[in-house]
Amino acid sequence: MKHIFPTYAQYPMEIVSGHDWHLVDSDQKTYLDFTSGIGVCSFGYSNDWIEQSVLNQLGKIWHTSNLYPSQLQDDVAKQLCPEGMLAFFCNSGTEANEAAFKLARKASGKGHILAFNNGFHGRTYGSMSLTGNPDIQAGFQPLVPDVSFADYNDFKALDGITDDLAAVILEVIQGEGGVVSGDPKWLQAINQKCHEKGVLLIIDEVQTGIGRTGMKFAYQNFDLDPDIITCAKALGNGLPIGAMLGKKALAAAFGPGTHGTTFGGNKIALSSAKAVLEQLTPEFLDQVQQKSKAVFEVIEKKIAPLSVVDGISGMGLMIGIHLNPAIQVENVIAELQSQGLLTLSAKHNTLRLLPPLVMSKADLLAGIDKIYEVLAMVSSTVES
Numbered sequence: 001m002k003h004i005f006p007t008y009a010q011y012p013m014e015i016v017s018g019h020d021w022h023l024v025d026s027d028q029k030t031y032l033d034f035t036s037g038i039g040v041c042s043f044g045y046s047n048d049w050i051e052q053s054v055l056n057q058l059g060k061i062w063h064t065s066n067l068y069p070s071q072l073q074d075d076v077a078k079q080l081c082p083e084g085m086l087a088f089f090c091n092s093g094t095e096a097n098e099a100a101f102k103l104a105r106k107a108s109g110k111g112h113i114l115a116f117n118n119g120f121h122g123r124t125y126g127s128m129s130l131t132g133n134p135d136i137q138a139g140f141q142p143l144v145p146d147v148s149f150a151d152y153n154d155f156k157a158l159d160g161i162t163d164d165l166a167a168v169i170l171e172v173i174q175g176e177g178g179v180v181s182g183d184p185k186w187l188q189a190i191n192q193k194c195h196e197k198g199v200l201l202i203i204d205e206v207q208t209g210i211g212r213t214g215m216k217f218a219y220q221n222f223d224l225d226p227d228i229i230t231c232a233k234a235l236g237n238g239l240p241i242g243a244m245l246g247k248k249a250l251a252a253a254f255g256p257g258t259h260g261t262t263f264g265g266n267k268i269a270l271s272s273a274k275a276v277l278e279q280l281t282p283e284f285l286d287q288v289q290q291k292s293k294a295v296f297e298v299i300e301k302k303i304a305p306l307s308v309v310d311g312i313s314g315m316g317l318m319i320g321i322h323l324n325p326a327i328q329v330e331n332v333i334a335e336l337q338s339q340g341l342l343t344l345s346a347k348h349n350t351l352r353l354l355p356p357l358v359m360s361k362a363d364l365l366a367g368i369d370k371i372y373e374v375l376a377m378v379s380s381t382v383e384s
């Protein structure tokens with residue numbers, strides 16, 4: 001790529017088309033997809049309901065600006081928001097977190113935010129400043145001030161939740177950080193302490209939301225009560241859309257003129273989100289849970305015992321296979337690619353799996369079997 005900034009270390013092939021949960025590269029090689037374009041295309045690459053909704057909207061109007069009200073925005077907000085919340089639409093995960101950061105400071109009248117080491121919230125200045133990963137922040141200082149970090153899943157973090165804090169932001173499963181699951185007791189303790197101290201709890205559901213863990217939002221697995229929720233990735237199944245959801249009591253801080261975006265909430269992206277949410281039914285989520293159960297059973301039985309595997313984590317169809325330092329996750333990904341399976345990595349040598357939620361159980365298990373074969377082969381070479 002001669003004309004593009006080299007910000008991405010890219011794989012050698014270009015994906016040019018896709019169908020259901022299969023992708024095709026420019027050499028006509030086909031792949032089973034365990035990435036969903038990093039947790040985005042949960043309904044795969046040829047979902048008729050979404051396609052029709054977007055095509056219909058393309059034929060009507062693409063963009064009107066937020067100077068005019070949009071019934072579509074209100075409909076999608078109604079489908080998306082938990083009871084008692086309002087939505088602000090934007091175009092990405094990082095923008096959703098920027099909105100949350102701004103709303104938290106303005107609504108609370110306080111400046112300080114507590115975030116967690118190993119978390120990820122995006123690449124713009126506010127979100128990057130909340131991202132507890134020195135590699136991501138390196139060279140970009142000075143960052144947005146008044147952000148501190150505590151260790152994830154560490155009960156000592158509770159001491160940092162004092163009434164002079166505006167908000168706490170966290171992921172209930174750290175995605176980029178290596179599919180690190182939040183300890184349910186710790187998450188509940190954080191939730192309780194925030195509410196006791198009048199500190200807003202922001203849950204970043206950009207990766208975990210929209211069905212990925214078998215619930216609409218991952219926090220619902222842990223019985224938490226966030227004040228603000230951010231989502232993006234899977235919300236538009238590939239069209240750029242993000243959303244910040246917040247309790248109605250926060251509305252006064254986000255009055256006319258306080259925050260805005262030209263493209264946010266545009267009708268094309270919203271027409272896709274509408275069709276995504278219409279398909280995110282209790283029956284669909286139940287199927288995700290059933291598939292997850294079948295997949296984790298095989299992973300626990302066959303993959304977890306391998307000598308190159310240090311542990312398994314995740315929930316729903318968000319899966320982390322933690323590899324031993326004896327092997328490099330990128331080598332495993334390359335081998336799987338050559339065998340026609342696309343996978344992801346995450347921090348700490350983690351093989352990360354985010355298959356489309358619509359994938360058949362048979363293809364999910366076939367992909368898991370391929371990963372088993374490759375890791376078993378590597379295990380035998382590492383041992384000998």
Ligand SMILES: *Cc1c(COP(=O)(O)O)cnc(C)c1O
Nearest residue numbers: 092093094120121122175206207
């Ligand atoms: C991907 C991600 C983001 C950033 O989303 P962008 O759309 O890339 O800006 C924020 N938070 C989490 C948890 C993510 O996984």
